[in-house]
Amino acid sequence: MGDYLKKWAMLVGACLLLFVFDRYAFWALNGFWQNLILLAGINMVAALGLNLTNGYCGQFSLGHAGFMAIGGYATAFFTMMFAWPDWMLTFPHPEFPIVFPISLILGGVLAAAAGLLVGIPSLRLKGDYLAIATLGFGEIVRVFLVNFEYMGAARGQTNIPQYSNFFWVYSIVLISTVVILNLIRSSPGRAIISVREDELAAEVMGVWTVYYKVAAFLLGAFFAGVAGGLLGHLLTILTPEKFNFVLSIEIVVIVVVGGMGSTSGVLLAAVLLTALPELLRFTSGAASIPGLSLLGEPSMRMILYSLTMIFLMIFRPKGLCGNKEMWELWGRKGS
Amino acid sequence: MMQVKHLTRRFGGLVAVNGVDLEVEEGSLVGLIGPNGAGKTTCFNMLSGVIAPSEGAITFQGKRVDGKKAYQFTQLGIARTFQNIRLFKSLSVLDNVKIACHFNCGYSMFRSFFHGPVFQRKEDEITEHAMEMLKIFKLDHDAHEISTNLAYGEQRRLEIARAMATRPKMLLLDEPAAGMNPTESAELMDLIRFVREKFATTVVLIEHDMKFVMGLCQQILVLDYGTPIAYGNPAEIQANPKVIEAYLGKDEEG
Ligand SMILES: Nc1ncnc2c1ncn2[C@@H]1O[C@H](COP(=O)(O)OP(=O)(O)OP(=O)(O)O)[C@@H](O)[C@H]1O
Ligand SMILES: [Mg+2]
Numbered sequence: 393m394g395d396y397l398k399k400w401a402m403l404v405g406a407c408l409l410l411f412v413f414d415r416y417a418f419w420a421l422n423g424f425w426q427n428l429i430l431l432a433g434i435n436m437v438a439a440l441g442l443n444l445t446n447g448y449c450g451q452f453s454l455g456h457a458g459f460m461a462i463g464g465y466a467t468a469f470f471t472m473m474f475a476w477p478d479w480m481l482t483f484p485h486p487e488f489p490i491v492f493p494i495s496l497i498l499g500g501v502l503a504a505a506a507g508l509l510v511g512i513p514s515l516r517l518k519g520d521y522l523a524i525a526t527l528g529f530g531e532i533v534r535v536f537l538v539n540f541e542y543m544g545a546a547r548g549q550t551n552i553p554q555y556s557n558f559f560w561v562y563s564i565v566l567i568s569t570v571v572i573l574n575l576i577r578s579s580p581g582r583a584i585i586s587v588r589e590d591e592l593a594a595e596v597m598g599v600w601t602v603y604y605k606v607a608a609f610l611l612g613a614f615f616a617g618v619a620g621g622l623l624g625h626l627l628t629i630l631t632p633e634k635f636n637f638v639l640s641i642e643i644v645v646i647v648v649v650g651g652m653g654s655t656s657g658v659l660l661a662a663v664l665l666t667a668l669p670e671l672l673r674f675t676s677g678a679a680s681i682p683g684l685s686l687l688g689e690p691s692m693r694m695i696l697y698s699l700t701m702i703f704l705m706i707f708r709p710k711g712l713c714g715n716k717e718m719w720e721l722w723g724r725k726g727s
Numbered sequence: 728m729m730q731v732k733h734l735t736r737r738f739g740g741l742v743a744v745n746g747v748d749l750e751v752e753e754g755s756l757v758g759l760i761g762p763n764g765a766g767k768t769t770c771f772n773m774l775s776g777v778i779a780p781s782e783g784a785i786t787f788q789g790k791r792v793d794g795k796k797a798y799q800f801t802q803l804g805i806a807r808t809f810q811n812i813r814l815f816k817s818l819s820v821l822d823n824v825k826i827a828c829h830f831n832c833g834y835s836m837f838r839s840f841f842h843g844p845v846f847q848r849k850e851d852e853i854t855e856h857a858m859e860m861l862k863i864f865k866l867d868h869d870a871h872e873i874s875t876n877l878a879y880g881e882q883r884r885l886e887i888a889r890a891m892a893t894r895p896k897m898l899l900l901d902e903p904a905a906g907m908n909p910t911e912s913a914e915l916m917d918l919i920r921f922v923r924e925k926f927a928t929t930v931v932l933i934e935h936d937m938k939f940v941m942g943l944c945q946q947i948l949v950l951d952y953g954t955p956i957a958y959g960n961p962a963e964i965q966a967n968p969k970v971i972e973a974y975l976g977k978d979e980e981g
Binding site: 396400571574579581583589594595596597715 | 801815834839841842844847850853889890893
């Protein structure tokens with residue numbers, strides 16, 4: 393009992409530390425690094441969600457961008473267009489209004505509701521068929537937004553207030569990580585994993601597999617929605633194109649590189665894969681080998697990026713951490 | 728405890744199980760035998776809700792259960808093992824058993840986000856129950872081993888331990904002694920007798936090892952090409968000309 397309260401008090405304390413860091417240190421970084429760090433955090437939240445669906449539950453979804461879009465647009469709607477009482481827009485501080493976390497949660501809930509809606513019919517499908525169905529869902533969302541005049545249609549929603557900051561992004565990363573690790577180390581979490589391991593055996597052990605598949609899908613969509621909300625309030629503009637299937641693939645790549653079913657691996661991969669393409673920008677000028685320089689600067693960057701991926705998949709085919717957590721891997725080496 | 732009436736399953740033109748009638752008394756130990764492809768596993772698949780019967784009815788403790796899903800069968804108290812072992816391969820031995828405790832876990836998914844005191848208490852109960860099962864099946868020392876690293880005989884025992892962890896009233900064992908050496912299968916016989924008495928579990932088992940079946944079961948049902956050809960105690964079955972024909976006929980071919 394006491395132990396449990398202490399853990400949650402520590403979490404609150406950690407969030408306060410993040411707040412202090414945000415106020416007194418984060419602004420000193422230059423804009424490039426600030427952006428990179430915030431994007432990495434947002435990718436972490438999105439990938440943690442997808443890891444529940446694809447990694448722990450083994451239901452391969454390619455529709456994550458669709459849920460991020462729903463969350464992103466919904467959150468922007470709630471912070472910008474919803475008729476909140478005036479005090480909520482400035483309380484406790486105009487840069488930190490209470491409406492932002494509330495809208496993020498509402499955005500996540502709407503994305504989760506969409507997850508429920510597509511999850512129930514499409515989770516009857518297996519493997520590739522599920523991947524195609526969810527890919528289709530993502531495209532439907534994008535096409536809908538292109539025609540959604542109310543929020544800018546193809547031009548996108550502009551002038552979104554820039555509420556996403558270091559504090560919000562990393563507090564959410566922290567809380568998501570704790571909540572997901574808690575879930576996974578519990579009976580419902582083991583039920584979710586059993587679906588991935590052997591669906592028939594799980595069913596015969598009394599696990600209502602349909603329920604846990606839908607639950608994993610829905611929770612994954614919730615985190616995607618929150619990540620979308622954070623993204624919109626970082627970029628201050630959301631366009632339907634931002635949420636095309638390339639974004640879904642990017643998040644899938646993070647999960648695969650990190651290790652399907654490894655929360656810490658996915659966090660690490662989110663940092664690496666957000667930073668890699670950006671950091672390669674610096675190297676690309678110097679790396680113009682005769683002959684290859686023909687391809688031009690951005691291509692050189694993409695070649696290096698792809699080579700990194702290929703080497704990674706050769707040497708760590710199950711991702712950086714497999715389905716273990718980092719500390720479990722270290723523990724094994726030590727003993 | 729369980730009444731099966733005219734149970735039939737067709738796969739396209741093939742009648743895998745054809746009109747099986749069976750009455751399983753509470754606390755009894757029933758054997759299901761027959762040559763390869765006789766429809767024994769198909770029968771089990773229907774009795775555990777994995778596949779639906781084409782015809783016939785299954786009544787368990789006075790309630791019709793055919794048409795329900797496999798997880799509902801398990802939650803009602805019918806657990807089973809598989810002929811080709813189906814463990815949760817990349818999970819530990821202990822987690823394999825804990826998954827079987829899931830539907831009895833006693834807390835909601837919401838509680839599992841916070842790991843509060845109720846969660847801790849229930850989770851301790853689950854661990855205790857799972858370890859008790861592992862101890863009975865002599866697997867407690869390997870509790871934290873990954874389940875595929877176990878020896879074959881141990882994997883078979885783990886499957887039974889996992890099924891028992893669901894607290895079944897009726898246990899269906901599909902060839903539990905397959906691939907075991909004589910010592911191991913003799914031990915397994917004792918183990919099955921022991922859990923049956925300790926937990927008052929009714930057991931139905933499929934086995935090709937005649938010594939095993941004749942030594943353990945009180946009643947035996949013989950299937951041949953899906954059709955029940957004999958039912959009785961071991962002595963009656965051994966003397967039944969139809970059974971001898973079914974088995975000898977198979978021997979001539981082989
Ligand atoms: N899903 C299925 N689809 C089509 N045919 C099937 C299916 N399952 C079983 N069969 C067929 O039904 C018949 C009975 O199979 P079953 O597995 O029940 O036999 P068995 O008595 O368990 O045999 P064994 O002793 O080899 O385990 C076989 O001819 C088999 O090929
Ligand atoms: Mg069989």
